[in-house]
Amino acid sequence: MSNQVALTGNEAMAQAMKQINPDVVAAYPITPQTEVVQMFSQFVADGAVDTEFVTVESEHSAMSATVGAAAGGARAMTATAANGLALMWEIVYIAASTRLPIVMPVVNRALSGPINIHCDHSDAMGARDSGWIQLYAENAQEAYDNAIQAVRIGEHEDVRLPVMVNMDGFIISHAVENLELLADEDVKEFIGEYTAEHTLLDTENPIAVGPLDLQDYYFEHKVQQAEAMENAQKVVVEVAKEYKNLTGRGFEYFEEYKLEDAEIAILALASTAGTAKAAVDKLREEGVKAGLLKLRMFRPFPAKEVAKALSGLKAVAVMDRADTFSTIGGPVFADVRSALYDVKSDVEVVNYIYGLGGRDTTVEDLEFVYNDLQGIVNSGEVNKRVKYLGVRE
């Protein structure tokens, strides 16, 4: 049984957390994530969840308490955004390397400075190498769906990794949209009971968590982390299939929108992918063979599958809502271009860095990108590989 509702992204995320009913949530409020924590704390106060809610004095402590709870065998969650994620940094890496299946909604916001509360992906993209699985959502429905699936993905015995569930700040977090919620019992059944294999509280089988790990084993442990990420690719697909059976919704690594016969395409993640669909529809009416690849999973990066989906195209624009300041493009671009290198494809790939600090990205902006791709196809030339979209000269 599902239930059609109109909620903000933050309300939907709080509902997902309520239905997941974690053992422990330790969180610190930060715009635009604040409402998630505020609403969840109300659920705790109302007795609607069984969660031990730990109020902390900073995000560093939030992640530390979450790590502690997870090491004790609890199903533990937190949530953050932007500078909050930055303050967690040290412990974010420790969560992954300790192989703790924490689920953390990140309501994406531009990282300071200059200080800005609006959406871009500089927060999560900065954490791309932290060893967390990263899922991105086009809308509130997908953010909700990803949060529920994240529990299963992270806790899978072949994975045991934390998962970041990303949602665009304000654009999704503060906008009301229609979505369907699952019934509480369906979520409970889908995620199942969590039993950690090793926990600090298992006094029969005592363990140490976080001991010094020098030249002798550190490297092996990092390779095991990488292997877990490889395993996550398989598990993400399994969980997505099962979720689709339950709800009729969802995607594995990405959604292909009118991509099958497309000649030019945009690769985007998060809310802009939805706006790009409108641009594709307009161009299709004009006879332009435009398509879209909407990436759901950025970590691990589904290189083979992305390359296969794009290799037959003539030109692709990769959209990055974060800059790396490498001067050679954004983080998604780097991975997509690298993935395509192996398949020896002739597809031209260009990069647009867009929407930093919440700069609005319109249907017309994305049509402009498709027109640029059409120009590349017609002329056979790329005049500039990396561009900034919608920025004033």
Next chain:
Amino acid sequence: MANLTEIRWHGRGGQGSKTASILLGKVASKTGKNIQAFPEYGPERMGAPVLAFNRISDEKLTVHCQVYSPDIVMVLDPTLLESVDVDEGVPADGTIIINTTLQPSEIKEKLGFDGKVFTVDANGISTEEIGAPFPNTPMLGALIKATGLLEFEGFKTEIKKEFEKKFASKPEVIDGNMKSIERAYQEVKSE
């Protein structure tokens, strides 16, 4: 997109533009529409000009940018006409509904706008019915009458449920809000 209605709300911080857009969105959703309701988050200050938006459609909505060519503009404060270009991007057959004691013809002349203009004294109505100027809920009544966006009886049933949730701690204001909507529906003026 077929059957897509885009709305832009102009108000001042504290007047409830965001709340009005969310109430409209939630009610329209209950009637089976696909909806979006979202404010523009700037540096909000009490009294500063603010914006909120709606998209309402029979089809699934995927666009996630602001509304630039609204079919309907709602103006919650008449003094905004002095400082904000409220008809920006509005097509020639668009609709502007404004909280004012002036006549539609006077507003049309002031704006130099040729489309449809409706006026309603939402401050006066809410002051009488709720006890203070809360123009946002009466403006919803005016919107439904002027545009026929939703069927009025169904709208009232659903918005009452939203009020019952929103005002759970002060149920005494529900009747005043409902009366404000009803009166604005009756009293909104066209040319």
